[in-house]
Amino acid sequence: MRNPVTFIARLAICVSLGAGAPFAAATAQSQAEPGMAGAFLTSRVAVTNNDFAQMAASHDQLLQSDPDNPGFLELSMQGHLLAGNFERAVERAAQITANGNASSVANLVMQADAFDRGVYDVAIAALDDGVLTGPLTDPMARAWADLGRGSMSDALAAFDVVIAEREELAPFALYFKALALAYVGDLERAESLLTGEAEGPIGLSRRGVLAHIAILSQLGRTEDALELTDAMFGAAPDEDIVDLRAALREGRAIPFTTITSASDGMAETYFTLASALPAERGDWLPLIYARLALALRPDHTEASLLAGELLESAEEYDLANAVYDQVPVDDPQYLAVQLAKANALARSGDVSDAVASLQNLARERPESVLVHSALGDQFRREEQFEQAEAAYTRAIDLLGTIEERHWVLLYTRAITLERLGEWERAEPEFRRVLEFVPDEPQVLNYLGYSLIDKGLKLDEALGMIERAVEAEPDSGYIVDSLGWAYYRLGRYDEAVPVMERAVELMPTDPILNDHLGDVYWAVGREREARFQWRRALSFAPHPDMDVEQVLRKIEEGKTPPDAVTDTQ
Template sequence: MSKTRLWRAVTMALALTATTTPVMAGNSGDYLAARQARLSSDFDAAVYYYIRALGADPRNPQLLEGSALSQLSAGDLPRAVAVSERMEDAGIESQISQAILAAHDFTEGDFQAVLDRVAADKGVGPLVDGLMVAWAQLGAGDMSKALAAFDDVAETKGMRGFALYHKALALAMVGDFEGSEAIYSGDDERVQMTRRGAMARIEVLSQLDRNDDALAMLDRLFGTDLDPGLTQMREDLGAGKTLPFTHVTKVTDGVAEIFFSVAAALRGEATDDYTLIYSRVAEALRNDHVDAILLSAELLEDMGQPDLATRAYRRVPQSSPAFHVAELGRADALRKAGRDDAALEVLDNLAVTYSDLPIVHTTRGDVLRGMDRYVEAIQAYDRSLSLYASDDPGQWFVLYVRGISHERLNHWPEAETDFRDALALNPGHPRVLNYLGYSLVEKQQNLDEALDMIERAAAARPDSGYILDSLGWALYRLGRYDESVGHMERAAELMPVDPVVTDHLGDVYWAVGRLREAQFQWNRALSFDPEDKDATRIRRKLKVGLDAVLAEEGSEPLKVAQDGTNGG
């Protein structure tokens, strides 16, 4: 099923109910703080302020719903349940609270309550409700009604693959692996085949003593570049072991799969805070659903909440095959929170326990490079490259970032070799073309080739401020000032507060005789917190002009511009 179809199916689900219930004047400050915190995705703060506001106005529907939503988004289902129960007792209708209470009913094993809730039109939404009914019937012990309910959902336009996937999971859960595989292998509309779906089918095939078929499917779908979880699965299959069926072992696992599947499908189609609702419910229903935990953490990172993301990543146990993924994510979240040393400590430990994974060493090198520790970064990249086959195209990125580290250390021959090797593996990549071309221009080497590289990069990424800055700067360095202006102005539009781009624009304006505009841009560049050495040079340009600064530095003077002036 396509994301678009799924999005249409759930657009009505979990819609926040509008309420005109006024907030008491005495606690309006707490309400406004809570609302602002929720809108900015600071869910911990939102929880705090909603609790304060509810203390003064405990039955206000707006405050209750905001509190329940914030508790759920922060990952605290029990407190969200308590608030939702207060809403239900007060007769306040809310799809947010209904989703929370339905999840709670499943965790409590109260399957009849779920069936009653959906029958009373107090469910989550059409797609989710139909599948919840099927799983609730299974939980209540009526397999016939459960299968019929899955089939009912399958009749909904665009939902067949999704429903059949869940029906196959349900059959496998009760040990009917033949029935499950019949669905997977049928000529019907293709069953939803995500990574999790493929792994579930591989487990089903193994349960049917068809390890050879399971191996063939694993190799066909995932190739040879396997993560630790898939590697272990392949080794066990090759050794003749029967894989246990782990994807759904109880009803709540199946319901968790509903919410996770919806969240995964909505990723990129809906807002992050909306998608987070589904992934959080999936987590609450199955606390070992690592994929749901990782999705929640990634969403929180994208929402600018690195501390909440870090907390989520830490929930993945070390025993999980995805532990290294969680730790890589946690390191990234720590970096975004400005805690580079803590991020490096995570990666140092990971480099010991997962020493054979190139991505671990590459990521560690990236952190060291971001800390200007280029020698150590190169050592990390060396280790990463040693784990690749010599002709593996996937190593182009490691060569590229190692080249950057060499360039920063003024190891130009080594840097140029890395950049050109990266291009040999990934011809035409804009980032590599741009960096190599820009570096050659700065060193006044192979200028025609350098300009060609940057022009190719700009053609591939016409909306990249960095690349357009490189193109404008290359033309400036070649004395083609008039041609440079338009590219540099466009770069400044795309990166309006970048000190380097703004400084470059000032130089270009000076070169074509637009002196007041040049001084204006240099002053702007100073306001954007440039590096100390750049700030010193900008101040000197403002005092004596660019021509004098170039003369003081022993650089070549500006060439005469096409309009006959030299900016003097």
């Protein structure tokens, strides 16, 4: 099937919204009055730091002295939109367009506002007047607005124009056309489109698959719906899919709720773009689309999850949690949202609240593999290994049948056991993982290095690390493992070029620089060794680095340890 992400990634170049660049602040600097210098400086910092609420507030303040400044208006609008204040963003967008300033973001906001208010003629009139927003949003806005006006024939014609004339956009238009047909009750035709067999291939997202399942259910094709569910989500899916499957098996019809209005259709368009565009730091465009989707449809849980994820990437943890908190407890994806919120709490540094949140979830959902696994991950990150092992074990016990896709859970428990010093339990667990994923470089590296460190099965262990390096030759950590393995085996000359390569890959990592110093010392390159140790200290602190030990090495040097020999 054609993958729409590939096509839409190219569209980012065409959209050119200027959403991520602090261009407006730079062009407006000379126009800020002397008394507003503080607000201007604050605004620049807010833009640089992705502090969206402060960005809006600072530019609102600047607009008090220069109310028509296009740069201040643009960044005020974007700040309000990104912070979740859609109504205020609409006000600013209206000012921008009234002043005749060119702004694709303002056009998008006004387009979304027209759909939000249900004034579909306004949306179409804007398109007729040449007020453009993007290569996908413009034709889809026309189609959804035609549907909103009650003209399904015009809507289908608008979809068909894109399908016929824009190959790169056809998968999207086909998907939206199927949703529109399902919305008006033409379920058979919608279903045939979603199979990709009627008019061309469609790369369905998770949400699209769920729409297809609902349509099959509405058509009375329960067995087909179950077959699709099993094929796409496997034997141990997320809890919302478990509930969906149970409903199907009980013969209950699954309602089609992917879109319930033309406005929902436009929200789905914005969400699809937000999902497909690559999320890079400083690029606000995916979040803009996610916010517009939520403005039109606040109950769009997938958009909430995506917006929260993008806000976390921008280190806007409070805004992310505010988005997550809008999802009600009876939502099928409530659990996924709460797990995302716990992750946001941990990333913000509020680890105790993150743990407490996960523990509460574990009490609420004692049979949830995901919750116990997430709790184990959090404990492991905090090096509370006994609690982590208990949580992982509970998660594994809940699985029943363990399959290849569970290998990460087994692997993280094995790491936890190793860190607890329980090698007799850890080694079989690592080997169990390799039965599922025999060529997984992370597992090969961890097990191989651990064996060498313990003087066990040295030939096999070195082979594992060499296979890991072959699979990921540009991983500094894995290359370091190979160099350190040679060092521990007393093969110092072989260790040198490998360790140099590791430091080349990760030049600012203190542990790798420290290791290179040890290797240099072992081959008699003492001046270079001291240089590397000092370099390692310059990148400290690091949780695995003993600074005092490195200082002693700089002063006294280091006698290489006896080469490990096979004890088994």
